[in-house]
Every structure is written in structure tokens, then in C-alpha cells.
Amino acid sequence: MxxxxxxxxxxxxxxxxxxxxxxxxxxxxxxxxxxxxxxxxxxxxxxxxxxxxxxxxxxxxxxxxxxxxxxxxxxxxxxxxxxxxxxxxxxxxxxxxxxxxxxxxxxxxxxxxxxxxxxxxxxxxxxxxxxxxxxxxxxxxxxxxxxxxxxxxxxxxxxxxxxxxxxxxxxxxxxxxxxxxxxxxxxxxxxxxxxxxxxxxxxxxxxxxxxxxxxxxxxxxxxxxxxxxxxxLIQSLPNPREGIISRKINRKVSLQITKYLSSTSLTPNQISFLSFLVGLAAAVLFGLGRFPWVLYAGLLAQFSSILDGVDGEVARLKLIKSNYGDFIDSIFDRYVDGFIILGMTFGVYFVSHNLWVWIIGWIALVGASLSSFYKEKYKVATGKTYISQKYDGWLRYIFAGRDSRLFLIMLGGVLNQVLVVLCIIALTSNVLAIYRFFSFRRFLD
Amino acid sequence: MxxxxxxxxxxxxxxxxxxxxxxxxxxxxxxxxxxxxxxxxxxxxxxxxxxxxxxxxxxxxxxxxxxxxxxxxxxxxxxxxxxxxxxxxxxxxxxxxxxxxxxxxxxxxxxxxxxxxxxxxxxxxxxxxxxxxxxxxxxxxxxxxxxxxxxxxxxxxxxxxxxxxxxxxxxxxxxxxxxxxxxxxxxxxxxxxxxxxxxxxxxxxxxxxxxxxxxxxxxxxxxxxxxxxxxxLIQSLPNPREGIISRKINRKVSLQITKYLSSTSLTPNQISFLSFLVGLAAAVLFGLGRFPWVLYAGLLAQFSSILDGVDGEVARLKLIKSNYGDFIDSIFDRYVDGFIILGMTFGVYFVSHNLWVWIIGWIALVGASLSSFYKEKYKVATGKTYISQKYDGWLRYIFAGRDSRLFLIMLGGVLNQVLVVLCIIALTSNVLAIYRFFSFRRFLD
Incomplete structure (x- = not known):
């Protein structure tokens, strides 16, 4: 027509x-x-x-x-x-x-x-x-x-x-x-x-x-x-199904950035790439291991998390959403997650020389990457988006979503408690992974 | 009816x-x-x-x-x-x-x-x-x-x-x-x-x-x-779309195991768990770092890979395939992948005390986990199973599928060349990930 x-x-x-x-x-x-x-x-x-x-x-x-x-x-x-x-x-x-x-x-x-x-x-x-x-x-x-x-x-x-x-x-x-x-x-x-x-x-x-x-x-x-x-139009951008940190904190900043960037020629994919670069920079600074570098690293990690919302907002605002855009965004996220946790682990080891740090960091990485893997599995099975608030029981409060994880990482850097945050991520992400291992039965029979 | x-x-x-x-x-x-x-x-x-x-x-x-x-x-x-x-x-x-x-x-x-x-x-x-x-x-x-x-x-x-x-x-x-x-x-x-x-x-x-x-x-x-x-019935079990190692090597052994296990009361999910345990054992042995432990580790890794085919075969043979079974199988796989690469990295570091090993191992892990993530993304977008032979161009020959990866890991253990294999996995899995980053555009517009 x-x-x-x-x-x-x-x-x-x-x-x-x-x-x-x-x-x-x-x-x-x-x-x-x-x-x-x-x-x-x-x-x-x-x-x-x-x-x-x-x-x-x-x-x-x-x-x-x-x-x-x-x-x-x-x-x-x-x-x-x-x-x-x-x-x-x-x-x-x-x-x-x-x-x-x-x-x-x-x-x-x-x-x-x-x-x-x-x-x-x-x-x-x-x-x-x-x-x-x-x-x-x-x-x-x-x-x-x-x-x-x-x-x-x-x-x-x-x-x-x-x-x-x-x-x-x-x-x-x-x-x-x-x-x-x-x-x-x-x-x-x-x-x-x-x-x-x-x-x-x-x-x-x-x-x-x-x-x-x-x-x-x-x-x-x-x-x-x-x-x-x-x-x-700006008010309509936030997705009510996002994690609590996204909704309560990141959005307040990201909407301002989105408003500004929407009138430039920067594409959503370029913004995804920017978020990726900022995440990599955070990883490198975490790798230096000492204060105040980890402080800067934490702030950059949080900024990357905020920018990670801007790409989608600009795409929706300019009516140019695309599945490929969503896709590359999620691949960049996997790399940023991987490298930030690597940077944190490397930095803590660099200072402490305790081999256990590597094991903890590794477990954190496996758990964090499973989180997104589960969401894809859910989408394959049901065609819908997984809503942690709805399906994860009280585990939705353990801060294991990506937005919450990067927020914790920011706190870890700012408070110079990177190892503590690594331990928290290793624990919570795997507790959630094991919970979903069993709870997903209801979606998959 | x-x-x-x-x-x-x-x-x-x-x-x-x-x-x-x-x-x-x-x-x-x-x-x-x-x-x-x-x-x-x-x-x-x-x-x-x-x-x-x-x-x-x-x-x-x-x-x-x-x-x-x-x-x-x-x-x-x-x-x-x-x-x-x-x-x-x-x-x-x-x-x-x-x-x-x-x-x-x-x-x-x-x-x-x-x-x-x-x-x-x-x-x-x-x-x-x-x-x-x-x-x-x-x-x-x-x-x-x-x-x-x-x-x-x-x-x-x-x-x-x-x-x-x-x-x-x-x-x-x-x-x-x-x-x-x-x-x-x-x-x-x-x-x-x-x-x-x-x-x-x-x-x-x-x-x-x-x-x-x-x-x-x-x-x-x-x-x-x-x-x-x-x-x-036995002949009809292999899936022609599996990776080359699965088809040419693993299946020859797994069909025999399947034939035997089908007449026991072992369920496919229990077999998945067994494959997981064998994989963990391989990871621990790799962590010891020295020959002949890495030899045993390599053999166990390959055995885990073979068992990973048996669960599905038994399920198909006994007409009890289930989506949940496929799901837990793939979660176990993620953990086995994570821990075997950790074990290899830990073992090599334990012997060499070279910090770079951790970086290489980490990159290998991120790349390996992306491989399965891409496959889920493809399934979400198209509803079909990703066929590496069809879509990965000549990169289908670089041994980056899970079956090939575990086969390489076996070789690494048997030949006491774990670091070399870690480097290969880090390289090939990420080359493939970057290729797919661009090639997936055609599925997602």
C-alpha cells in the first residue's frame, strides 16, 4: 500500500x-x-x-x-x-x-x-x-x-x-x-x-x-x-524491562547523551563501537592494578555501560533500529565483559601475586558469559525476551544482570576493592546460572 | 486422534x-x-x-x-x-x-x-x-x-x-x-x-x-x-551436519557406547552429566601441568567430547529427545569448555611462570564461548541450526568447532604441547568470531 x-x-x-x-x-x-x-x-x-x-x-x-x-x-x-x-x-x-x-x-x-x-x-x-x-x-x-x-x-x-x-x-x-x-x-x-x-x-x-x-x-x-x-519522544525511549541500574541510574545520563548525539551524524553502530572502546580502556586501566587507575577504570566501565544504552536509544529515536545493530552490540558486550574481568583479574594478581585470583576471575567470566547465553536460549525456546524480574525469583535482587555487574565493577574500582567485586561476580553469576539450569525446565519441556 | x-x-x-x-x-x-x-x-x-x-x-x-x-x-x-x-x-x-x-x-x-x-x-x-x-x-x-x-x-x-x-x-x-x-x-x-x-x-x-x-x-x-x-537404527543416529571430528572420529566410538548404554537404565541427562564430570577431570589433570598428566587429561577431554555425542544418540535411539535435555547438555558444555581451558592455562603457567599465558588462555576462553553464542543468535534470528560447513567459508576448515577444539586439546595433551594448542584456540576462535561479526549481517537485516 x-x-x-x-x-x-x-x-x-x-x-x-x-x-x-x-x-x-x-x-x-x-x-x-x-x-x-x-x-x-x-x-x-x-x-x-x-x-x-x-x-x-x-x-x-x-x-x-x-x-x-x-x-x-x-x-x-x-x-x-x-x-x-x-x-x-x-x-x-x-x-x-x-x-x-x-x-x-x-x-x-x-x-x-x-x-x-x-x-x-x-x-x-x-x-x-x-x-x-x-x-x-x-x-x-x-x-x-x-x-x-x-x-x-x-x-x-x-x-x-x-x-x-x-x-x-x-x-x-x-x-x-x-x-x-x-x-x-x-x-x-x-x-x-x-x-x-x-x-x-x-x-x-x-x-x-x-x-x-x-x-x-x-x-x-x-x-x-x-x-x-x-x-x-525522549521519555518514550527507556525500556521498562531493563535492569534496575539501567532504569534508575544509567537512563538519567544516557537520555541526555542520546538527545545530544541524535543531532549528530553518529550512527548507533558507531556508538556501540565507542562503548566497546571505552570498555577496553577500562580493562587496560584495571590491569594496572593500583589506585587511582582502578578508580578511573571503574568510572570508564560505568560510562561504557551507559553508552551501551545510548546506541539503542539513538536507533529507536531515529527510527533506524536493526537486528544487526542489536547483534553487534551484544557481541561487543561479550568482549567488553571478557576484557574488563581479565583486566580486573590481571590487576589484582599484579599487586597480590596470589594465583587464586586467576581462578576466581575465571569463574566470574564463565558465569558472566552464561548469563547472556541463557537469555539467547530462552529466546530460541519461546521467541520472547527473558525478563529477569519475572523469572529469577528473589535472585533478581543479587545484581547479576549486566547493568548491575558493571555498576558493581565501578564500585570496586572507586572503592579500590576490585578483588571483593570479582568474588561477588564469581559467586552471584554462577548461583544464577545454576538456578536457571533447573528453572529453565518449565520453558523447555 | x-x-x-x-x-x-x-x-x-x-x-x-x-x-x-x-x-x-x-x-x-x-x-x-x-x-x-x-x-x-x-x-x-x-x-x-x-x-x-x-x-x-x-x-x-x-x-x-x-x-x-x-x-x-x-x-x-x-x-x-x-x-x-x-x-x-x-x-x-x-x-x-x-x-x-x-x-x-x-x-x-x-x-x-x-x-x-x-x-x-x-x-x-x-x-x-x-x-x-x-x-x-x-x-x-x-x-x-x-x-x-x-x-x-x-x-x-x-x-x-x-x-x-x-x-x-x-x-x-x-x-x-x-x-x-x-x-x-x-x-x-x-x-x-x-x-x-x-x-x-x-x-x-x-x-x-x-x-x-x-x-x-x-x-x-x-x-x-x-x-x-x-x-x-544405529546407523540412522549420526547427524550429517555435525563437525568433521564428530562425524569421522567420535561417531565411530560413540555409536558403540550408545549401543551398549541404550540397554541400561542410564538416562541421556545422566550421560550428559557423566560427560561433564569427565571434562572436569580432564581440566584438573591439565592443571597439574606436566607430562604424563596432560596426556591423560587430553585423552579424558576427547572422551568427554565423545560422550557429549552419546547423550543425544541415546535420546534419539530411545525416542526420548527433549529440549530440556539439549539445553542442559549445552550448559554443561560451556562449563567444561571454561574449565578445561582454565586447567590448560593454569598448568602451563604453573610450569612456565609466564604471565602471558593467562592472557592467551583468557582470549581463547572468550573466543570459544562466543562460538556457541553465535549459534544461538543465529537460531533466534532464523529459527534454524547454524551450519558451519555452509556459512563459514574456508574458515570451516580452521578447526574452531567444539568437536575440533576438543580434538586439538587432546593432541595438545598427548604431544605435551598445551601452550601451542592454547595459542591456536585463541587465534582461530577469535578469527571466526570476527568473521561472523560481519558475515551475520546477511541473516539479520
Whole structure:
């Protein structure tokens, strides 16, 4: 199915962000608005787009191109009459669609969670369907929003000035060609907004609503709304299933770094590599064995752990998550784990010359590497991600996850108690490994 | 769907195996014939059985019970007239089936690959369907087999004495209740074999054939055929996708051990544990550092590697494969790998007092543990088993699989060159890890 994106407006209310460029190119955390719309739709399965440009259209077309760099196909339509209502921009695209074809209509200034579009695409009825949000209280800048009155899933009225309404227009439609016919009719009557065309469809009993069920969406019209969306996107990044150290400590720092790095050209894979290098540096400093080197080593280990969250956050924020990215991240983690524990062991031995240190370090390494091995085993067996909080009983409190382990390692360095931490890791990681050895039976019968 | 198993015969031709017990209880590699039939059918999805006993029926019922120990449900029918034709035994079970019910009819002396039954169960036509083998040349003891003439998938004639035939009866049917009605008719006419009942169905155009497409099956009637099946089952155990050392060396020994252990009560999980203990013993001996201890250590490491194949072979041979069994096997492997490399490192250091040995050993351990981690990652991404021969390019020849690694370790011990082998493992396992780091992109985009 194709997506039709309206990107013709000048966005005067977004000044100064729209100085010398159209609204679609306003940057938002490393991507322009139109890029966010394209990539969000791509996540939900839309791979072909028709984009209608208007104000400063040639700059827009030059920047976005034919879609190759986003892994999609883009056709362009220019609307020189972009100063008229937005219904005209939609109407100009009609030659790019067949009369039987259904398509998704999106606005370049309406951000959305790909799940909203997935919900919409599940609808099999052949009417025109508008995404609406029934949680009216949570809508930003309600005064300016387009209101909708819905009965059942039928749209009865639409308009900015509605007195009686129970939903808000999210700016995304699943359409049939009849939308163009309705627009033709309303434009002929000098009513040239998209809402005018939609009203024609309402009169013909052809408009339906699809509630986004609390899914995120936002209309960006003013610097204030831009700021609001920025905050919401950042807030949505943390994964509630991460370990306690990740959630309570690392995220506070990593979100700031992510916010900063998202507007650079650094890719998530490059950030993974950076985290790897920082981890290696920590390992080398631990290997020196003495204070204050181990202090620096501990801090670097923790910093590597924080950066280990940033790569994924940037990928999610810029809508470029990939399985390969997850994969190389986890391989880097294995090497960092291995070398940091080696560095700690070497350093302690270097100072103490006690051979037992090697045995302890070794056991810690075997235990730590089993932790990730178990998680993969679980994923193979069930297709899902292992949640320590759910399955490890009270052992979830023994700090054996990777985030907790690196936090302990940091403490070990800062307090100059590296051997103690090595012993703790050797013990807890293997206790957990042995527990899972038996507990996994329930997933595997 | 229920399975009906005919286990009434005395099996005189299998004397002395059938002395004082019925044919169904003749042992074959750790299981009785009827147990093999039950567990093979269970693998294909049949969980409820009706078994018709006859000769020495109470002993049979006592041994097999209600099926709990096999994870299935068994109902019993006794046929005191077991000396009559086998059609009578089938007919006696009729009260255990509804008139609309379809069921699988099996013979306790006909062994089969579960895939044959899976093929049969895929058939949706409502006729009676007989499994047949069209590869006539490969049938053991053709003279004694029941021949079938098939046209299209329709059975035209059946009988031991057929002159013109193009398939052999494999002794397994997908039946409807009409089989009982046909048997009633033929028995009334004093024709009391199952083939007689089948002939009635042929006359009514209700018999179809399902080719097993080369799948293994065998009718066990004589000590000779018992020996043949034993050999075939053992031969079918090796997995052609295993590493070269497993296939060319370990299997030759492990199959002998498997053959022996299958008739003991040792479970596959206990064998995994044994392999683990042998591996630990190898690690301790390597830790002593000097010849001839490292020689013994190397031999034990190789023996552990061989035993590591036996657990799976016994499980497959006794039809008790389980995901949990595979899982604990792989966890034991991780510990054995970790401790053997630790033992080697410790031993070399103990003799040489060169700190670098620890670094080399450590790198070898990280590389070795990544090898299995990659395989799990691949399984998560694709749902399939990673085949080094297929995906690792020429690196498949660098001996980095677990079987090859333990073989190298054995050589290292036997030739008293433990450090050299440690260096090789450190190098090859990490070269492979880095290769896969990039090559996995194709599985993960």
C-alpha cells in the first residue's frame, strides 16, 4: 500500500525553524519532520510514498530524494497553489493512484507511533477511515486541534470549531479513491480544506474512525508543540524491562547523551563501537592494578555501560533500529565483559601475586558469559525476551544482570576493592546460572 | 486422534526372544517393540492409544500400564482368540471408537520413522489409507512382505502372494470406522485376516495408499530382521551436519557406547552429566601441568567430547529427545569448555611462570564461548541450526568447532604441547568470531 504525505505548507507559526525552508524540513531530534513520518510509516510496513511539496518544494525534493537512502520509493508531486487549503494539495496527487487503490494519507507535521498506523491498516472495511484519539484530555493544544464527533465507529461531524465532540483528528487516514472525488466536489464549491472533502464523505456515510487507543501522536504547529514532542519522544525511549541500574541510574545520563548525539551524524553502530572502546580502556586501566587507575577504570566501565544504552536509544529515536545493530552490540558486550574481568583479574594478581585470583576471575567470566547465553536460549525456546524480574525469583535482587555487574565493577574500582567485586561476580553469576539450569525446565519441556 | 496397536501375537518365529512373553515385549535397543511403536507415534502427535493384547496379555499390560510413564493414555482390549487371524484382534477394539472417528492402526512388530506417520496424518481424504513403500528393492525379506498393487493412489489388490505389485504394505493405516464393518463382513465369511477386511474396502473403492517416500520402516518377524533393524537404527543416529571430528572420529566410538548404554537404565541427562564430570577431570589433570598428566587429561577431554555425542544418540535411539535435555547438555558444555581451558592455562603457567599465558588462555576462553553464542543468535534470528560447513567459508576448515577444539586439546595433551594448542584456540576462535561479526549481517537485516 502507498502512503500519501502532504508536505506543502510553509509553517509560518513555526518561525524561526521554518526560515527559508518548508515545515517538512524542520529538524526534530536528528530527523526532519517528513523523515519521521516516512520512517514511522515504513516501520508499519509502508514502502512506497507520494509526497506533495509546495513552499520551497525544490529544496525539500533535493533533500529527501527518491527514498533510496530510507529504503523506500518516493514519487513527487508539486503543488504551486500551496497557499490554498490543504485539500488542494491532496487533490493534486490523484493521478498517482488507481481508482480501486487504497492508500494512507499522512501530514508531514503529524508525528505518530507506528502502532497507530498498524491499527489502522488492520481495518478491512472499504470506507475511508480516520485515526482519532478519544483521550481528549491528553491532547496538546486542544483549542487548535480538529475535533471529531464519533458515533459507534461512524464519523458524524468534523471541524476545528465543533462544540460537541468526543475525539480528536490525528491527521492520518486510510483512504479510497472516493476521497479525491469528494475533494473535487468541495473544491468546486470553493471549500478547499481537507476537512471540507471529509465532510462530503460524512454526508455520504463513508467516513469511519479508528481509535489509536492511547498511542502517541502529535500535531506540530508551534515551537511550543515542537518542544513538547521532543520531550515525549525522549521519555518514550527507556525500556521498562531493563535492569534496575539501567532504569534508575544509567537512563538519567544516557537520555541526555542520546538527545545530544541524535543531532549528530553518529550512527548507533558507531556508538556501540565507542562503548566497546571505552570498555577496553577500562580493562587496560584495571590491569594496572593500583589506585587511582582502578578508580578511573571503574568510572570508564560505568560510562561504557551507559553508552551501551545510548546506541539503542539513538536507533529507536531515529527510527533506524536493526537486528544487526542489536547483534553487534551484544557481541561487543561479550568482549567488553571478557576484557574488563581479565583486566580486573590481571590487576589484582599484579599487586597480590596470589594465583587464586586467576581462578576466581575465571569463574566470574564463565558465569558472566552464561548469563547472556541463557537469555539467547530462552529466546530460541519461546521467541520472547527473558525478563529477569519475572523469572529469577528473589535472585533478581543479587545484581547479576549486566547493568548491575558493571555498576558493581565501578564500585570496586572507586572503592579500590576490585578483588571483593570479582568474588561477588564469581559467586552471584554462577548461583544464577545454576538456578536457571533447573528453572529453565518449565520453558523447555 | 487415537492409535490402535495390535499386540496380540506370540511371535513364534522370533524364538528364543519370545520365550514366555509376547512379541510386543521383544527388546530392541533399550525399548520393547510396542514401546517403540507407542513413542514413535507420540513423536508424530498421537497421545491416546488402544492396545489389543492376546498371547501372554496380562504380562504385557502389567509392563506397559496405562501409559503414564510414556506421557500418553492407553486403554486395553484383550483378545483371547489371538490365535485366529489378526483381523479378529482389530475387530475386538471396535467398541473403543465412535462411528465418526478416524484413527491410526499400527502393528506392534512394524517399526517406523515418525515422519511416515506425519505424512499419513497430513492426508485429509476420508477414505481408509494404507502406508506403502514403493522402493521395493530396499525392502527386507520381500518374500514374506504383504504386496500391494496401487493405481494412482488407489489400492487395487493386496496379498502376500500377489504376482503383480508395485508397493509393499508398511503395516500402518489411517482408518475410519468402516474398517470394522468390513472386518465384520469378512470374518462372517470365515476370512479373518486384516488383509481380508482390507479387500472388502478395496471392493468398495475405499482403500487408498500413502507412499512413505523412502522413510524407514521394517517388519520384525525373525531374529534376522531384528538384527537388521538394530543395525539400521544405529546407523540412522549420526547427524550429517555435525563437525568433521564428530562425524569421522567420535561417531565411530560413540555409536558403540550408545549401543551398549541404550540397554541400561542410564538416562541421556545422566550421560550428559557423566560427560561433564569427565571434562572436569580432564581440566584438573591439565592443571597439574606436566607430562604424563596432560596426556591423560587430553585423552579424558576427547572422551568427554565423545560422550557429549552419546547423550543425544541415546535420546534419539530411545525416542526420548527433549529440549530440556539439549539445553542442559549445552550448559554443561560451556562449563567444561571454561574449565578445561582454565586447567590448560593454569598448568602451563604453573610450569612456565609466564604471565602471558593467562592472557592467551583468557582470549581463547572468550573466543570459544562466543562460538556457541553465535549459534544461538543465529537460531533466534532464523529459527534454524547454524551450519558451519555452509556459512563459514574456508574458515570451516580452521578447526574452531567444539568437536575440533576438543580434538586439538587432546593432541595438545598427548604431544605435551598445551601452550601451542592454547595459542591456536585463541587465534582461530577469535578469527571466526570476527568473521561472523560481519558475515551475520546477511541473516539479520
Amino acid at each position: 502507498k502512503g500519501l504525505v502532504i508536505a506543502a505548507g510553509d509553517g509560518t507559526r513555526l518561525h524561526p525553524y521554518t526560515k527559508k525552508k518548508c515545515k517538512a524540513l524542520v529538524p526534530l531530534l536528528g530527523l526532519s519532520l517528513v523523515e519521521r513520518v516516512i520512517l514511522s510509516a515504513k516501520e508499519a510496513g509502508i514502502k512506497e510514498f507520494v509526497i506533495v511539496s509546495g513552499y520551497e518544494g525544490s529544496l525539500l525534493k533535493e533533500r529527501i530524494g527518491d527514498g533510496t537512502s530510507y529504503g523506500v520509493k518516493i514519487e513527487w508531486v508539486h503543488n504551486p497553489d500551496w497557499e490554498e487549503g490543504n485539500g488542494v494539495s491532496v487533490f493534486k496527487a490523484r493521478d498517482h493512484f488507481e481508482s480501486e487503490e487504497r492508500f494512507v494519507l499522512m501530514m508531514c507535521d503529524h508525528m505518530f507511533d507506528p502502532d497507530n498506523l498498524r491499527l489502522l491498516l488492520q481495518r478491512k472495511d472499504k470506507k475511508n477511515i480516520l485515526c482519532v484519539d478519544k483521550k481528549i484530555d491528553e491532547v496538546f493544544d486542544l483549542d487548535d486541534a480538529t475535533k471529531v464527533l464519533v458515533e459507534g465507529d461512524k464519523i458524524v461531524e468534523i471541524g476545528k470549531g465543533l462544540k460537541k465532540f468526543n475525539a480528536i483528528d490525528c491527521g492520518m487516514f486510510l483512504c479510497s479513491y472516493s476521497l479525491f472525488e469528494s475533494l473535487e466536489k468541495s473544491i468546486r464549491e470553493n471549500k478547499d480544506s481537507l476537512s471540507d472533502g471529509v465532510e462530503v464523505l460524512i454526508d455520504k456515510n463513508e467516513m469511519r474512525a479508528c481509535d489509536v487507543k492511547g498511542g502517541f501522536w502529535a500535531d506540530i504547529d508551534t515551537p511550543k508543540s515542537l518542544k513538547f514532542v521532543k520531550m515525549r | 487415537k492409535g490402535l496397536v495390535i499386540a496380540a501375537g506370540d511371535g513364534t518365529r522370533l524364538h528364543p526372544y519370545t520365550k514366555k512373553k509376547c512379541k510386543a515385549l521383544v527388546p530392541l535397543l533399550g525399548l520393547s517393540l510396542v514401546e517403540r511403536v507407542i513413542l514413535s507415534a507420540k513423536e508424530a502427535g498421537i497421545k491416546e492409544f488402544v492396545i489389543v493384547s492376546g498371547y501372554e496379555g496380562s504380562l504385557l499390560k502389567e509392563r506397559i500400564g496405562d501409559g503414564t510413564s510414556y506421557g500418553v493414555k492407553i486403554e486395553w482390549v484383550h483378545n483371547p482368540d489371538w490365535e485366529e487371524g489378526n483381523g479378529v484382534s482389530v475387530f475386538k477394539a471396535r467398541d473403543h471408537f465412535e462411528s465418526e472417528e478416524r484413527f491410526v492402526l499400527m502393528m506392534c512388530d512394524h517399526m517406523f520413522d515418525p515422519d511416515n506417520l506425519r505424512l499419513l496424518l497430513q492426508r485429509k481424504d476420508k477414505k481408509n489409507i494404507l502406508c506403502v513403500d514403493k522402493k521395493i528393492d530396499e525392502v527386507f525379506d520381500l518374500d514374506d512382505a504383504t504386496k500391494v498393487l496401487v493405481e494412482g493412489d488407489k489400492i487395487v489388490e493386496i496379498g502376500k502372494g500377489l504376482k503383480k505389485f508395485n508397493a509393499i504394505d508398511c503395516g500402518m493405516f489411517l482408518c475410519s470406522y468402516s474398517l470394522f464393518e468390513s472386518l465384520e463382513k469378512s470374518i462372517r465369511e470365515n476370512k479373518d485376516s486384516l488383509s481380508d477386511g482390507v479387500e472388502v474396502l478395496i471392493d468398495k473403492n475405499e482403500m487408498r495408499a500413502c507412499d512413505v517416500k523412502g522413510g524407514f520402516w521394517a517388519d520384525i518377524d525373525t531374529p534376522k530382521s531384528l538384527k537388521f533393524v538394530k543395525m539400521r
